[in-house]
Amino acid sequence: MKADSPRSLLDPNADCRRHAFAYLDESAKREIRRQTLKAVAIPGHQVPFAGREIPIARGWGTGGLQLTMSLIGPKDVLKVIDQGCDGSVNAVNLRRLATMTTGCRTVSRTCEATLIQTRHTVPETPLAAGQILIFQVPYPEILRLVEPSETVTRRMHAEADYHRMWTFLYENVVQWGGITIGFRYPVKVHGRYLMDPSPIPRWDIPKLDRSPALMLFGAGREKRIYALPPFTRVEPLAFTDLPFEVEQQFGARCARCGASDAFLDEIPVEEAGKTCWACSDTDYCDQRLADKRGDNGA
Amino acid sequence: MALNGQFPLLRVRNLSKHYGPFCAACAGPARRERETNVCPECGGTAACMDVNFELFPGEVLGVVGESGSGKSTLLRCLNFDQPPSAGEVFYSGADNGHTNLFTLSAQRKRAVRSSLLGIVYQSPHLGLNLDLSAGANVAERLLIQEGAPEYARVRGRTFSLLGKVRMPESRVDELSRTFSGGMQQRVQLAKALAPKPKLLLLDEPTSGLDVSVQASVLDLIASLQRETGVSMLVVSHDLGVVRLLTHRTLVMKTGRVVEQGLTDQVLEDPQHPYTQQLVASIL
Amino acid sequence: MGYIAVRGGEEAITNAETLLHYYRTRGKSASLSTDQIREQLPLALDRVMGEGALYAPELAALAFKQAAGDTLEAAFLLRAHRSSVSRIGASEVVDTGKMRVRRRISAAFKNIPGGQVLGATADYTHHLIRFELLTNEAEARERTVRAFEDLARDGESVPDTFPKVVDMLRAEGLLSQKKPGDARPYDITLRPLEFPAPRSARLQVLARAETGGMLALAYANMRGYGHVHPVIGELRVGEVPLYFKGSRGNGPDLLGWVRVTECEVVTQMEKAEANSSARFTLGYGLCFGHNETKAISMAVLDRALMDEEVKSPTQDQEFVLLHTDGIEASGFCLHYKLPHYVTFQADREQIRTVRAAAKEEETVEG
Numbered sequence: 001m002k003a004d005s006p007r008s009l010l011d012p013n014a015d016c017r018r019h020a021f022a023y024l025d026e027s028a029k030r031e032i033r034r035q036t037l038k039a040v041a042i043p044g045h046q047v048p049f050a051g052r053e054i055p056i057a058r059g060w061g062t063g064g065l066q067l068t069m070s071l072i073g074p075k076d077v078l079k080v081i082d083q084g085c086d087g088s089v090n091a092v093n094l095r096r097l098a099t100m101t102t103g104c105r106t107v108s109r110t111c112e113a114t115l116i117q118t119r120h121t122v123p124e125t126p127l128a129a130g131q132i133l134i135f136q137v138p139y140p141e142i143l144r145l146v147e148p149s150e151t152v153t154r155r156m157h158a159e160a161d162y163h164r165m166w167t168f169l170y171e172n173v174v175q176w177g178g179i180t181i182g183f184r185y186p187v188k189v190h191g192r193y194l195m196d197p198s199p200i201p202r203w204d205i206p207k208l209d210r211s212p213a214l215m216l217f218g219a220g221r222e223k224r225i226y227a228l229p230p231f232t233r234v235e236p237l238a239f240t241d242l243p244f245e246v247e248q249q250f251g252a253r254c255a256r257c258g259a260s261d262a263f264l265d266e267i268p269v270e271e272a273g274k275t276c277w278a279c280s281d282t283d284y285c286d287q288r289l290a291d292k293r294g295d296n297g298a
Numbered sequence: 299m300a301l302n303g304q305f306p307l308l309r310v311r312n313l314s315k316h317y318g319p320f321c322a323a324c325a326g327p328a329r330r331e332r333e334t335n336v337c338p339e340c341g342g343t344a345a346c347m348d349v350n351f352e353l354f355p356g357e358v359l360g361v362v363g364e365s366g367s368g369k370s371t372l373l374r375c376l377n378f379d380q381p382p383s384a385g386e387v388f389y390s391g392a393d394n395g396h397t398n399l400f401t402l403s404a405q406r407k408r409a410v411r412s413s414l415l416g417i418v419y420q421s422p423h424l425g426l427n428l429d430l431s432a433g434a435n436v437a438e439r440l441l442i443q444e445g446a447p448e449y450a451r452v453r454g455r456t457f458s459l460l461g462k463v464r465m466p467e468s469r470v471d472e473l474s475r476t477f478s479g480g481m482q483q484r485v486q487l488a489k490a491l492a493p494k495p496k497l498l499l500l501d502e503p504t505s506g507l508d509v510s511v512q513a514s515v516l517d518l519i520a521s522l523q524r525e526t527g528v529s530m531l532v533v534s535h536d537l538g539v540v541r542l543l544t545h546r547t548l549v550m551k552t553g554r555v556v557e558q559g560l561t562d563q564v565l566e567d568p569q570h571p572y573t574q575q576l577v578a579s580i581l
Numbered sequence: 582m583g584y585i586a587v588r589g590g591e592e593a594i595t596n597a598e599t600l601l602h603y604y605r606t607r608g609k610s611a612s613l614s615t616d617q618i619r620e621q622l623p624l625a626l627d628r629v630m631g632e633g634a635l636y637a638p639e640l641a642a643l644a645f646k647q648a649a650g651d652t653l654e655a656a657f658l659l660r661a662h663r664s665s666v667s668r669i670g671a672s673e674v675v676d677t678g679k680m681r682v683r684r685r686i687s688a689a690f691k692n693i694p695g696g697q698v699l700g701a702t703a704d705y706t707h708h709l710i711r712f713e714l715l716t717n718e719a720e721a722r723e724r725t726v727r728a729f730e731d732l733a734r735d736g737e738s739v740p741d742t743f744p745k746v747v748d749m750l751r752a753e754g755l756l757s758q759k760k761p762g763d764a765r766p767y768d769i770t771l772r773p774l775e776f777p778a779p780r781s782a783r784l785q786v787l788a789r790a791e792t793g794g795m796l797a798l799a800y801a802n803m804r805g806y807g808h809v810h811p812v813i814g815e816l817r818v819g820e821v822p823l824y825f826k827g828s829r830g831n832g833p834d835l836l837g838w839v840r841v842t843e844c845e846v847v848t849q850m851e852k853a854e855a856n857s858s859a860r861f862t863l864g865y866g867l868c869f870g871h872n873e874t875k876a877i878s879m880a881v882l883d884r885a886l887m888d889e890e891v892k893s894p895t896q897d898q899e900f901v902l903l904h905t906d907g908i909e910a911s912g913f914c915l916h917y918k919l920p921h922y923v924t925f926q927a928d929r930e931q932i933r934t935v936r937a938a939a940k941e942e943e944t945v946e947g
Contacts, residue, residue, distance in 0.1 A: 019665055028664070048773035053660040058912030060919065083923045090919050092590040120923050138916070150899055151776050159405040166441035171434045173449055174471055176935050182927030201927035221909045223773045239449035247930045265926055280923055 022069040023101045028052045032070040032225070036216060039227040044189025045157070046140050046224040054097075061094055061119060062220030064136035068098065068117050071132065078106045079113035084121040084263070084280035091119070108283050120183070122204035124262045124284040127213035129230060135198045135217045140224040142186045142196035162194050169237060178242065185244075186237045189228065194237070202246045203263040208234040252277040257288035305390055306352035307496055307529050308376075313349040313385030315371050318342040320383070335366050335552050345371040346553045349385070353497070358523060358530040360544030360561060362537060362576070367550040369533045373501050376531070377417050378407040389414055391496055412442045416490025416528075420502035422482035425489065428475040432460060432485045435474055439492040459488040463518060480511035484518065491522065498523075498530045504539060516542055537580050541565055549573045605649045615642035627840070627870020628652050632907050633659025634770075634789035636839050636869050653791070653911050660908055673824040673833050677843050677867075680819040681741045688813040689847055695743040700818065746815040747845050747863065756847070757860050776898055783886055783902060784879075788868055791907025792875045798905065799878035802885045802895035809881045811846035811864060818842045818871050843867045844876035848884050862887065 020026070035049040054069075056062055072078065080095045082088035086108040094117065095106055107113055110125040119136040127133060143153040146164045156162065165186055172179045183199040187208065197208060198217060208215065208228060215228040228234060236244040253260045255276040262284055264277040279285035316324065323339040335343050346368030353359050361369040375382045378399075386398040391414050399410060419425040426435050436456045441447055460470050463484035469477075474485060483503060490498055503519065504512040520543055523530055532543050540547055540561060547564045549557040549572065557570040568574045606612070619626060619642045626641040633641070633656035641659060648654035684700025687693045699705070713721065750756045766781035774782060787795065802809050820840050824833035844866040864884030866876040885896050894900040904910060 023665065025665070025667055048775060050769070050771050050773050052664045053657075053908065054664060055661040057657065057915060058909045059914070059916030060912060062912075083920050087590045088920060089590045089594055092594055096591075119919075120921075138913070148899075150903075159408065161405075161408070161442075163438060163442040166447060167430070167434055167438040170437045170441065170449070170452060171430065174431070174433065174453075177938050178934070180931045180935060182931040183924040199921075199924045201923055201930075203927075221913055238446065239452075240446050241448050241450050247927065248934070249930070250933070263923070263926075265922055266929070280926075 019101055021074075021102060022072050023054055023097070024052060024066065024069050028066075029070040032066055035225050036067065036070070036227065039216070039225045040214070040229050042193075043229055043232045044187075044193030044195040044226060046226045049223055049225050051220045051223045056094065056097065058221040059138065060090060061117070061136040063218030063222075063225070064117050064119070064134050064220075065094060065097070065218075066220055067134045067216050067218040067225065068115055069101075071134075072098070072102055072104060072115060074102065074104065076102075076104050076114045077112055078104050079108060079110060079116045079283075080106070080118075081116070081121065081123070081282075082119040083265075084123075084284075085282045087282065108286070110281075110283050120199045121263065121280055122200055122207045124279070124281040125287070126207075127211055129212040131213040133211075133213050133215045135200075135215065137196070137198045137217045137219040137222075137224075139184070140196055140217065140219040140222050140226065142184065142194055145186075157193060160192065165194060165237065169239070173239070173242065179238070188235045188237060190232050191235075195226065195234075197234075201263055202236075202244070205234075205236050205244070206246065210234070249277075254279045254285060254288075257285045257292065259285065259288055304354055305395070307355045307357075307390050308353040309386075309388040309395065310349060310351050310376070311386040311388075313372065313375060313382050313387070314347045315345045315368070315375055315380070315382050316342055316347075317345060333552065335368075344368075344553045346375075346550070349548075349550075349555055351548055351555070351558065353529055353531065355390075355496070355529055356527045357546065358532060358544045360540035360547040361531065361533045361550060362535065362540050362547055363550035364535055364576075366552060368553040369550050370501055372550075373417075373499050373531065373533050377415060377499055378411055389496075412439070413493055414496050415499060416493070416495040416497070417499040418483065418486040418490050418501065418503045420505055422474070422479070422486060425486040426474050426482060428473070430474060431471045432465065432474050432477065432481075432488075433457075433470040435485055436460060436489045436492055439489050442493070455492070459492055460485070462491070462522065463488045478511075479507050480515055483507065483515050487518065487522065491526070491528070494526075496529060498528050500530060500532045502534055503532070505534070505536065519543060537565060537576065549576070601649075613646055615639060615646065618642040618645055624871060625650075625652060627872050628792055628875075629655040629659065631869040631872055631875060632656035632789060632791050633663070634869075635659040635663045653907050656791075657908050657911075670825065672836065673826060675821050675823065677817070677821055677841070678745055679742060680817060680821045680841075680843070681838070682743050682817055682819040683871075684818040685743055685815065686813070686817075687746045687815050689746065689815075693746050693815075694749070695740065698739065698743070743817075745845075747847075750814065750847065750861065755861055756863055774902065778898055778902060780883075783898065784865065784867075784883060786902045786906070787866070787879045787882055790875075790879075790905035791910065792872060792878070794905040794907065794910065795878040795882060796874055798895045798901055799881040799885075802881055802893065806893040807885050807888075807895040809846075809848050809864065809884045811848060811877065811881050811884070813877065814845045814847040814863070816842070816844045816873060816876065818873070840870050841867055842870065842872050842876040844873070844880045846877070846880040846884065 022029070032049055035047045039045065039047045051062065051066060054062055054065060056065060068078070078095070078098055080086065080091045080098070082091040085091065098104065099106055110116065110123045113131065115132050115134065116123065117134045117136065122133065141150070141153055143156055143165060146168050147153050147156070156164070169179050172181070183201050184196055185202055185205055187195050187197050187205065189195045197205060210231045210233060211228070212230050214230055217226045238244040247263070249260070249264055251260070252264050254262065254264055256278055259279055263280045265280050266275045266277055268274070269276050319340040319342040321337065321340040321342070324337045324342055324344055335345065337344065349372055351359070361372060363369045374380050376387060382400060385400065387400060388395040388397070389399060389410070392399060392410055399407065402410065417425060422428065427438070430438070433456045436459050437452050440452050440455055457467060457470060461467070465481065465484055465488070474482060477485065500519070504515050507515060516539060530543070532540065534540055544561045546559065547561045548555050549564065549570065551572045557564060557568065557573045564573060565577055568577050619638055626638060626645060629641045629645055629652050630636050630638070632652070637659065640662065641655065644655040644658040645652070648658065682698060684702060685695070685698040687697065747756060766785065767779050769782055769785050774786065801807065803811065818840070820838035823836045823839055825836050826833045846864040847861045848864055849862070862884060864880035866879030866883060868875045868879065882895070882901055886898055886901060888896045891897050
């Protein structure tokens with residue numbers, strides 16, 4: 001320790017004013033990578049990690065961001081979306097922090113990204129081997145639907161004791177004639193762990209099954225990481241005589257590009273009581289439009 | 299040992315459960331006949347001590363005694379609700395009766411319990427989730443299985459089981475909390491029988507019910523036993539219940555078995571002074 | 582009218598931030614300096630440091646100013662900042678017996694060795710707004726300072742350190758002897774919290790938890806959702822020395838002094854164990870700065886979490902420890918402001934499906 005008088009923490013040259021690459025220091029990154037490897041080795045299993053506070057509020061994507069920050073290198077190409085949209089305010093904010101602390105290239109084209117951080121949707125464009133999709137997760141524990149205690153849910157996972165979730169689904173069918181879970185639909189991973197796919201709609205569940213991409217799930221506030229290695233079996237929980245169905249969207253089409261094979265958001269328009277539909281995935285919508293106009297040499 | 303050429307379904311050896319401190323005086327011969335469960339030396343409580351018995355397929359065994367006799371503790375240990383302090387239990391359906399089930403992991407105990415056992419508690423809140431419908435309570439037990447279930451089959455079996463305990467179809471999806479005591483016991487029965495268990499444990503199944511309701515529930519239990527041939531262990535302080543339902547009886551006092559034998563014989567011709575006292579007090 | 586895609590998010594965010602700082606700075610009043618905040622609003626900063634889990638009065642003042650007085654936002658700024666600073670090591674165990682006491686009271690005894698030192702407190706004043714603070718500020722300040730200096734000149738001197746009241750109770754055998762405890766405390770900033778959590782982890786979580794949340798739970802426990810009746814054995818506020826064993830090997834260096842509030846509550850008897858008689862149990866609270874509400878609440882919750890029989894949520898480790906961190910709780914609460922239209926859309930679809938099915942049934946039956 002130097003012997004001169006202590007420098008004020010407000011001094012612009014103080015050590016604490018400089019940020020590490022991707023904000024997190026090396027020991028934080030190392031821990032996250034280790035826990036991520038553990039998670040990849042046990043598909044669907046939640047691995048605890050000591051999350052760090054970062055300049056984004058808890059609950060606003062710190063889990064996904066810590067994963068991104070631990071994995072990103074100078075040559076990575078980053079895409080950040082929220083509800084499928086690159087322009088969404090929170091996605092913009094997260095992207096700003098990433099570029100500020102890494103200088104990495106950012107894109108909106110799904111096919112050009114090496115790392116994609118997402119909140120609540122899976123891109124419509126099929127992912128390729130070598131891409132990593134990082135989910136922001138508010139609730140890592142799917143069993144929280146039936147049990148508030150962490151101690152009990154850990155035992156249930158350890159013993160593959162999921163009968164209470166099945167009972168929940170059974171009552172759902174008794175009450176409503178079908179399973180009415182719209183998002184956070186419980187899935188069985190690699191035939192073993194029950195997993196919370198994060199609040200993605202049913203529409204996106206089939207995209208998880210045996211995807212060539214690596215999918216990572218980060219819950220910052222709850223301090224859990226879990227993973228789907230490439231080509232992992234992911235099956236939504238369903239009774240054999242009541243197969244899983246995605247949203248029908250009642251024949252709607254995107255008002256912008258005409259798509260009916262993408263998840264569509266319903267948006268109120270100026271005339272009272274009227275709505276129109278638009279692709280949630282803005283990049284997908286942009287590409288379809290460009291294709292239609294012949295911009296992509298299609 | 300075989301009865302009628304059969305091997306016992308259940309063998310219990312030296313089952314003991316004590317709470318608090320335990321000393322040499324607690325277990326020793328001087329403890330055999332005591333007025334209280336509490337050890338005068340160390341202050342520990344012996345809930346049940348050195349219980350030995352066998353139960354055969356299709357047999358109904360009664361366990362009778364007053365409060366503090368250890369009969370409920372015995373049942374809780376057999377259902378793996380709590381670990382015993384000492385003793386062994388063997389089921390013919392699990393590893394041919396060679397493994398002491400108390401040594402199994404928590405997960406394997408749960409597996410044994412969900413396939414071989416069913417239990418009806420005196421108090422419905424112990425055996426049922428009162429915030430679920432009657433149907434869901436029964437379905438919950440059916441859904442403890444590997445692989446994806448078929449909804450129609452689970453639903454159908456739920457109705458059939460609840461039908462067996464004489465619950466009207468229109469009430470199957472009602473919240474268990476809204477049922478009368480007698481109905482809740484019926485739901486417990488249906489739930490207990492769901493996995494077609496080999497052994498049904500009943501802990502004071504009708505105590506706490508109105509007398510008129512008791513009769514119909516007991517009648518139901520008796521007829522279900524005849525129909526399914528399931529073995530039963532019936533714990534009760536009520537000798538009338540034991541007389542009605544059981545083939546053989548164990549009499550317990552302050553944690554120990556003081557007499558056992560055919561129910562008729564134990565009730566007609568009790569040998570032990572305590573049993574004589576109990577029988578004499580039947581009004 | 583056709584659908585127009587949502588754009589311009591980046592600009593909107595930048596403008597929102599500009600507007601935020603505009604509101605704070607557009608007034609005609611003089612700008613607050615961090616010195617002013619530190620000297621005249623120290624209790625707000627103590628709360629910010631205690632919840633931000635970083636003892637740095639200058640930074641706390643700056644964060645508080647930037648946050649325009651929002652203590653949770655300021656605490657968050659400190660926590661986030663701390664993540665970017667590298668950790669050098671851990672200090673030696675702090676001996677609060679060496680505290681330079683500013684305030685020290687006990688409710689358990691009428692008088693205690695060293696005496697009840699009221700220190701600076703508003704406890705016994707009438708809680709009336711002093712309107713005279715509005716006028717002739719400079720004069721009034723000078724008078725207040727001189728009045729105290731006169732008082733101090735004529736008064737007795739008070740010792741710096743005082744014996745601990747609980748040591749008296751220990752000497753009498755009324756408190757369980759200090760157990761050796763974990764060799765190294767469980768550090769929740771380096772390891773994820775798992776349940777059941779060891780005591781050192783519980784105390785660390787509580788030490789940086791949010792004052793209001795802790796107060797609510799402690800209050801609930803005292804009122805009947807639990808049964809801690811806390812007799813304050815000792816409450817003390819003051820500065821404790823921090824020592825650090827550097828690499829020079831000459832023995833630990835004194836890094837400086839940190840203000841803390843410490844509270845030890847004596848609560849109901851434990852069941853007598855074999856070979857010993859009944860004893861009281863101790864609930865312990867410690868936090869940065871001067872924050873008596875937090876220290877007392879912490880001691881109550883520490884004691885409540887020792888109960889084996891959990892009848893109330895205030896005795897449940899998961900309930901108390903997972904929901905009292907201000908940064909996490911507020912972050913999650915506020916995150917509901919983020920767009921949730923996809924999940925909402927998914928739910929609307931489900932309702933439509935159910936309603937459509939019900940309608941079909943009606944048509945079939947009808």
